[in-house]
Amino acid sequence: MHFIHDMIADRFRDHSFDIAKEDYKFIKIKKAKEDVLKKHPDAELIDMGIGEPDLPAHSSIVEVLSAEAAKPENRCYADNGIPEFQEAAAKYLMDVYGVDHIDPYKEILHGVGAKSILATLPLCFINPGDITLTTLPSYPIIATHTKYLGGVVYGLPLIKENDFYPDFSNIPNIILYRSKLLYINYPNNPTSQIATKDFYKKVVDFAHKHKIIVVADSTYATTTFDGVAPLSFLSIDGAKEVGVEIHSLSKAFNMTGWRIAFIAGNPEAISIYGTVKANSDSGQFRAIQKSGIYALNHPEITTENCIRYSRRFDLLIEALKEVGFDVEKPKATFYCYLPIPKGAKSGKVFKDAKDFSLYLLNEAFTCTVPWNTPEPYVRLSVTFEAKDYEEEKRIIHELKERLLKLQLIF
Ligand SMILES: Cc1ncc(COP(=O)(O)O)c(C=O)c1O
Structure with a gap:
């Protein structure tokens, strides 16, 4: 059979x-x-x-995991996460990126890695026929899940001539009208291009004008060199009204296999993400969230x-x-x-x-x-x-x- x-x-x-x-x-x-x-x-x-x-992750982070893993109070389902992790994430956004307007309880939630957050977002917003705008090349998860749901993916090429930024000026109106999500990722995998404030301002204006939700994947945001300061999408005026930003501890703190990240930004988007997430997983192990808190409190690592x-x-x-x-x-x-x-x-x-x-x-x-x-x-x-x-x-x-x-x- x-x-x-x-x-x-x-x-x-x-x-x-x-x-x-x-x-x-x-x-x-x-x-x-x-x-x-x-x-x-x-x-x-x-x-x-x-x-x-x-x-591997810094030994001090591993030590926190080792101590926390043994504590009986960390054994339970973590559901949508412990508030201390959200507080640490809000403080991290403030300390590293100067973003001081994020409510840790309504505007931040943890995720089992950035990949899992990206996979969850289309389920929050995409109906059959809705469009996700995504850069080409891009980390493919959000596009894949859009298609699973009967949505359509429209690619925005990242080419050298445009310095590896998407060109919003030539997207047909019929596409814009049906677009719900815009996925961007800076610093970018694979082109390594970084965002500038001007570019993010353009993104915010575009999203406001066409009523599109921005998903800014900032997985590589702390990995900058030669005097380039880390930049957060949420540091731009009006960004929180139109979007969310994802930060991962995978690359920043060498915690790839640990599966810990967070999403921050628009409270309605965070709320629906929380609903879908609660119906998909039971949260990351509390000991890992606590190690994450330690890491976020030590960005110098x-x-x-x-x-x-x-x-x-x-x-x-x-x-x-x-x-x-x-x-x-x-x-x-x-x-x-x-x-x-x-x-x-x-x-x-x-x-x-x-x-x-x-x-x-x-x-x-x-x-x-x-x-x-x-x-x-x-x-x-x-x-x-x-x-x-x-x-x-x-x-x-x-x-x-x-x-x-x-x-x-x-
Ligand atoms: C652009 C981008 N976003 C997200 C991820 C996934 O990160 P995480 O390990 O937090 O799931 C990766 C991993 O390679 C990536 O390159």
Whole structure:
């Protein structure tokens, strides 16, 4: 009897799902990586495909978890979260971003990671036929869930010509009329572009004018370098009237597997999010929320990551320039977004970003992540494993030598 396969909901048969494509892409890269390692078991793979910090959470955060995990009062369902976490999140918004107008009890709730919050929001707002505007490329979860609900996704390309900001001026009126959610993510994965106050003001004006709810995904907001200050969407006048902002502890505090984040902003949006969330999960373990409180009360912990990523970028960007890439040091995130070369002196022509990414894997034992839409780029992450600065220098030097050998043509 094989009836279960035929009973899977129709929505999963639609091959246009971004999540399916994304999963497919990551699975293919993972498979290609395994094949390369099988063929060349002694090769040193330089893995720049990883999208998470290379270090564990700070020992002081781990100590809080260890102590709190043992306390009987932390054992219960946490439901929509403990108020102390919301208070710490409000204080964090104030201390790090100067956002001083958020009511911790009505305008903040925790989530089991930013991904879970993003997955929940379409259920709060999207009816069949409603539109979610999302940047391309983007973290795909909000688009995927919009489609699950019979909604429609309209992509706003992030292209170099527009400095990787969406262009709101050419969205057709028929689309605007049906749009309910606008998803933005700055500092951006994968382009590494940062938001400016002017850009956020434009977003707020656009949202007010067209009555669209903004979902600002600020997962990478603390990871900035070279004097760039972290910027919150909620610091812009009028932002709270039109939107919410998501902050994650995954990248800021190296707490990726811990699953803790928060959403802040418009109280009506937070309230409906809370209703849906309460019907979906029973909250993150209180001991993790308490570790999160400790982390949020110690934002200085995030600077260690910034220093490490920044010095790695200094090495990487110089090496890439020497190889011939047209690339500048990112101002934030741990990603470098690299336009693909035309080909290599061997006669190889790169059809697209995936082709180039596989070529790098096979010919230079270097793992990257490709994007073809809207422009062919690969993403290199500076979260590769290296125990100290000396090893970082060695790995980047090795990468440069391997790339030079390929004799890429730009
Ligand atoms: C842009 C963006 N948003 C959200 C997430 C998910 O973060 P979290 O670990 O809090 O679910 C990621 C993770 O890679 C991301 O890159």
